[in-house]
Amino acid sequence: MTLSERRARILALIVDDFVGSAQPVGSQSLVERHQLGLSSATVRNEMAALEEEGMITHPHTSAGRIPSHRGYRYYVSSLMQERDLTPQEQFTILHQFHQASRQLEEWVGLAASVLANNLRNVALVTQPRLLEVRLKQLQLVELLENRALLVAVTNDSGVHQRVIDFPVAAHQEQLTRLAARLNTEFGGKTASEFPVRDPNAEPPGAVEAAVVAALTDLMLKEQEAQVESPIVEGVRDMLRQPEFGHSDRMLDTLEAVDERRLRGAIPSGSFDREGVAVVIGDENREGPYQDMSFVLARYGPEGGAGGVVGILGPTRMQYGEAVANVRYVSDVLTELMREWYEA
Amino acid sequence: MTLSERRARILALIVDDFVGSAQPVGSQSLVERHQLGLSSATVRNEMAALEEEGMITHPHTSAGRIPSHRGYRYYVSSLMQERDLTPQEQFTILHQFHQASRQLEEWVGLAASVLANNLRNVALVTQPRLLEVRLKQLQLVELLENRALLVAVTNDSGVHQRVIDFPVAAHQEQLTRLAARLNTEFGGKTASEFPVRDPNAEPPGAVEAAVVAALTDLMLKEQEAQVESPIVEGVRDMLRQPEFGHSDRMLDTLEAVDERRLRGAIPSGSFDREGVAVVIGDENREGPYQDMSFVLARYGPEGGAGGVVGILGPTRMQYGEAVANVRYVSDVLTELMREWYEA
């Protein structure tokens, strides 16, 4: 569907005004606020047409208009003036990343708080995940006579630990030798490439068997779609917005932005427009997000470890700003990771 | 201050009724609900006296009475009938711990969710901390030519990691030798016991210097009062209570139960009554908690690693239940840790 230029302009103004004020916008105030060369009556006619086309609605008979989900969609897809962050804004963000230490996890947390602060909505960042997880090195530390800690470092520079109980005693010296042997045997491999023990070979000791079992399990867990909960930041700021003014709505929303709930619910649709995806209102499948919108981007080098970074907020959201910020932050993260891996 | 038996009984009933209903309790409904052998007029006289003594108040002239902070304090200190959990309840909790894997962190999380579920309030659990943190073992993993990952295991079975950049190249073989040497030199020591390098000795290589610096820093950070944020669970359940029905109050409370905010605010007062401390309303120093109460207990073996476990809720809280649950859960955690360390 295409709108006449004038009608589109009016829709854009309605969206802009409503996003700014959270109040339904009437024909008269629209004419006053922006110098349209039109009377309020003409605007009313255009509004009636826009309503006919499903772009805007009425809360009640004598209220102004508010954009419908469809109206927002049209705005985002065709009307919104996209922009990039100014050099000044870019520098402010970059500066924060350069202040931080060079830890992957810190970057992710920082990305979340930058977005939450700039956009006053909920920022989401999933932990970066590799497609292929390879064992880099493992280590065994004696805890008790028959209990040890397995520490495994993987190529996504993740460090994983697991406690192992042995049926027999095993001392550090023995564990160190075992670790060294397993490192040559398993190092650099993914879980599925782990060598299958030759059934005819001498059966491994109980200690070795326990370690291999734990290691395999650990690597598989890490490899599998064991999607970690995303980082969530800025919930309170978002809840300050008027749409959440009623406590019931607030509680529902609080539940919707729970890390565990969000884990499966972040839309993984197509990342159009230079990698940024906007999912508006009822385009979301899951109930609790049907009057909210996501603005998301993938981050991480092509084919390398990556994740999703973005914003969740009420449908009444500054989409232009959100897209610009999310895109830039995802670019920064990608660049940082590229340096990290390929430096 | 001591109250006459009858007056105390009436106070206890007011507290019980109010805790149950969240409604101010009037003289008549009090007489009806419990078979007091008294008329409402007599109860009114007693209530007037209790108000005189500061135990209860009026929201307004023609409303029933609600306990004051002082009233709750008297109730908790003198009136409340303490109880232990029934064997059935104990078993239900214990069962959950036995289901879980034998990881310290999981226990802490589990303790939080058990308390949050049983008491429908916010559960708090701080991470266990040792008084003395000793290095158990360290490991170096090459990431890039001049960058490595330092993994240090400490005796609180914590695993810590740190990325180190070297001014020169260092390969895995070299790193492994260095790690082995540092393990003998630093293993089993606290940060303050780390040997000071003899200034006359041959200067260590740049790689070794970088590693030692990172290790020392890491150990100090861990040793210091680097109190981690507590686990917080059950916020939404608490916010469902009528005292948080207004969205402003809800936002304020949401801020008050933020992990980062709570970190410094958990009262560390005296743990009386078999180790359980109850801090009511304005006994809290910090503003946001002045109309809330904490029920806390220390956990962990005497002199060993330990932390604090407890509940935060509105002053209108089932103190008896809270004390019984918190005490039991802290006992369970203590026992688990004892087994873990001394088994």
Add this chain to the structure above:
DNA sequence: CTTAGCACTCTTCACATGAGAGTGCCAATG
């Protein structure tokens, strides 16, 4: 096609009114 004009609708606010719950006090009572 645009616009002025006007009746109509709906929300919001202030204000009044009545029911209900609970208190405080007084005088009577065992």
Add this chain to the structure above:
DNA sequence: CATTGGCACTCTCATGTGAAGAGTGCTAAG
């Protein structure tokens, strides 16, 4: 003299009413 019945009083809460304000939809004229 502690207890109690009685009663006036106060305050909240829900409901209703009326006026103001904002905005629409429609019609007729430019």
